[in-house]
Amino acid sequence: MMRLRAKSSEPEASERWEAQLRKGALEMAALASLWHGRLYGLEIIRFLESQSQLILAEGTIYPILHRLRAEGLLTSEWVEAEARHPRKYYSLTDPGRQRLHEMAEAWASFAGGLTRLLDPVLNHSRNIRSTEDKQEVQP
């Protein structure tokens, strides 16, 4: 993957496109991170990093959580826990779960169609990589 990107004639354009793709998925990812239960902001950031490779600029997630809460998709509460200060935990509301269902179905349908479309391209990439690896192994 990295080799192919390095060979691309316009690597910056490719990276910009990838960044746009990730941005578009952020709202859905923020909702999905709360599927199993409540989390506070820093936990959401770490969950997204570990589960989806969505590495956020730290100032990104809070305005989005604020907006989702204002739209009634999330609820929040301050909890005094083991920390020396309270933390604001977010949970999905029923409309939030419904919206996430709709987003997930739309995403799965869209991604499935694109994956079929891209299968020949990916196979070709794998073949190139395999050939290059064999050439590197041979003296």
Place this chain on the structure above:
Amino acid sequence: MIQTMGLETYISSLRSHLGPITIGDREEIVREIAAYIRDSVEQSGLSLKSVLERLGPPDELAAQYRDGLLIRRASRSISPLLLLRASLRLATKGLSGIVVFFAAIIGYAMGGGFVLSAFAKCFFPAHTGVWIRDGELISSGTQFEVPSPPAHDIAGWWYVPAALVIGSLLILLTSFVIRKALRVSHMLQAKLGLLRSTEPVG
């Protein structure tokens, strides 16, 4: 001590830049960001300076909250002023926003022009109308110099309701288009970070 001062300066600056947001919401945002900063310093072992740098300047962080609020309010409003403000903000986000902004300017200018000319007809009836000559449209609206005969005004006093209806419809249509654009602009609102998508964090 220096770290505490740094945190308080950041929080104070953030609070001051959150101006248009209600006091309750503002304090909620400030409290949450302060908790995030303390958690990050305690859990990741990063210095306060590093955490604040990763969070970004307080004015930029506040602008993201303000933009979200402005676009959310405008997308439910019919106030041309509020919609124009939101479309102007959208214009700073990219080409599609610029297109929406100019469409808004043109739509409101045309709609407002029709409505104003309807009122102008009441005060300057001879100078406002729709003039034709030999079956062809010569001029319309409010004119300083009235077209000379054989050109004549075909609208008469019907100009007033017609211009009011057309102007109002144009303003409503423009508002509808802007609101629609704002509602689908969540993708633009998400254009906040993630540019460091290939950098490791922590």
